[in-house]
Amino acid sequence: MKVLVQITSASTGGIGRLTRDICDTLPVSEYKAFIAYGRGDLVRKKYDYKFDHKLDIYVHAILSRIADGTGLGSYVGTRRLVKWLRHIKPDIIHLHNLHGYYINIPVLFKYLAKTNIPVVWTFHDCWNFTGHCTHFSLIQCHKWKDMCYHCPQLGKYPISYFDYSTRNYFLKKKYYCSLRNLTIVTPSKWLQGLVEASFLRKYPSIVINNGIDLKLFRVKSNYSRIKVGNRKIILGLASTWSDRKGLGDFLKLSQSLSDEYVIVLVGLTKSLIKKLPGNVVGITHTENAEQLVDLYNNAFVFINPTYEDNFPTTNIEAMACGTSVITYNTGGSPESLTLETGYVLEQGDVKGILQVIRCHVKNELTIKACRERAMQFDKFTVFSKYKELYGRIINT
Known part of the structure; x- marks a missing residue:
């Protein structure tokens, strides 16, 4: 022993x-x-x-x-x-x-x-x-x-x-x-x-x-829908939001998005939520893990515009729930992605993020590719x- x-x-x-x-x-x-x-x-x-x-x-x-x-x-x-x-x-x-x-x-x-x-x-x-x-x-x-x-x-x-x-x-x-x-x-x-x-x-x-726990983070056929009309959800998540985590880039992105999209950010303080523009929805925290899984499943795309990071598991969690990832070429953040499951841009390239969003498609093929990639990180x-x-x- x-x-x-x-x-x-x-x-x-x-x-x-x-x-x-x-x-x-x-x-x-x-x-x-x-x-x-x-x-x-x-x-x-x-x-x-x-x-x-x-x-x-x-x-x-x-x-x-x-x-x-x-x-x-x-x-x-x-x-x-x-x-x-x-x-x-x-x-x-x-x-x-x-x-x-x-x-x-x-x-x-x-x-x-x-x-x-x-x-x-x-x-x-x-x-x-x-x-x-x-x-x-x-x-x-x-x-x-x-x-x-x-x-x-x-x-x-x-x-x-x-x-x-x-x-x-x-x-x-x-x-x-x-x-x-x-x-x-x-x-x-x-x-x-x-x-x-x-x-x-x-x-x-x-x-x-x-x-990550692949039994928890999974593709769900039935999940709680977020009521944002028929708009596509662009999801962001951080334990503490700052410019280091890309909050400023999300706000820049919101200025160029059409009414087809809405940004949902998880982890914001109440004071920051009060300052958000109309097309950005702020959530202080998720009540439980299942609510987070529902958010990932709801998302059209997950964006991680981090400027400093090691190997963020949020990228893998999103893919495990069938959602593609956009991230910057920062630290180890791109290492979990493939050409089929995400997009890697240079830091601060908000215009590039906007172009990717406009061209991106979420369908059964992308969902399957994301899930299969995430399986490697069980x-x-x-x-x-x-x-x-x-x-x-x-x-x-």
């Missing part, structure tokens, strides 16, 4: 669900799979371990604001985690995001380097090899390749009033590169390419895409690759 421990910031959210999905693909006869996290409620009470407290997280967040100290707080909580790890003696440790004000990098990595436990580390953004930011594509910053300094994104998450990006860069390099048995996983080829250009280039890296098939990876590493 092999013991796996995944470490992540929270039990909730997309990464929290991903950690549980990975556990679900592992045979219980072969693995005892634990998840350790900093905040959130226990989901699998027998195999979940919460090691941080609210006070630790609040103090860590303050440290981040005043001294750019994300990854340097939570000393007590991380010592508690290390004590627990020594007790259960894992055969392999799987890291996820280390930002989120919940982990102390020096404490954790001193333990990992000393024990030489095999480590798998899934990157969900670029924070692990920069001195501060999680993404840098929008401002075209390349300092991370050699040394971060004078960070232009202190006002972006994780927000800091003062610049310690050089210190953070070399601190990460020191502790991360102390590991002897590390394999890096990225959800996209794009992010893998960045890793191979960073100070982590000496470690092996592989691509394992994100997956979460159980995709995440079973982690089992194969664990086996190779443990048996090496």
Whole structure:
């Protein structure tokens, strides 16, 4: 019986669900799979371990604001985690995001380097090899390749009033590169390419895409119709809308659309909804997963005009429901699409989006093509690759 421990910031959210999905693909006869996290409620009470407290997280967040100290707080909580790890003696440790004000990098990595436990580390953004930011594509910053300094994104998450990006860069390099048995996983080829250009280039890296629940996200013959007259729905979705996610481009697009179409945006705040033009419908959130599935099925086309992204599962969710995708050539966003299932345009090409919408056809052939493409990202098939990876590493 092999013991796996995944470490992540929270039990909730997309990464929290991903950690549980990975556990679900592992045979219980072969693995005892634990998840350790900093905040959130226990989901699998027998195999979940919460090691941080609210006070630790609040103090860590303050440290981040005043001294750019994300990854340097939570000393007590991380010592508690290390004590627990020594007790259960894992055969392999799987890291996820280390930002989120919940982990102390020096404490954790001193333990990992000393024990030489095999480590798998899934990157969900670029924070692990920069001195501060999680993404840098929008401002075209390349300092991370050699040394971060004078960070232009202190006002972006994780927000800091003062610049310690050089210190953070070399601190990460020191502790991360102390590991002897590390394999890096990225959800996209794009992010893998960045890793191979960073100070982590000496470690092996592989691509394992994100997956979705294809039993949930599906083509429905009977779904709740959205009452927008006979207009075709152009759907957009984001957890937090901003120009980084393409909100401004949707508003530009609305100025050129004919009355044949209506834009529906999910994830907007009430204050933003009040400012929308007449041909844009705003929804704060979906009540449940089935309502989201209905939205995807209703849509004539799904648009993801993101300016910074890794491997968005919203593209796959839309295709699984039979809806084609329009996205920008941003990060790993185009990697899930084919010529039969979507369109890839250059960033900011709103005129190009308009032309695609006018030419696009949604019929049985496009619905079938989208569904077949999405089948390649079934979460159980995709995440079973982690089992194969664990086996190779443990048996090496």
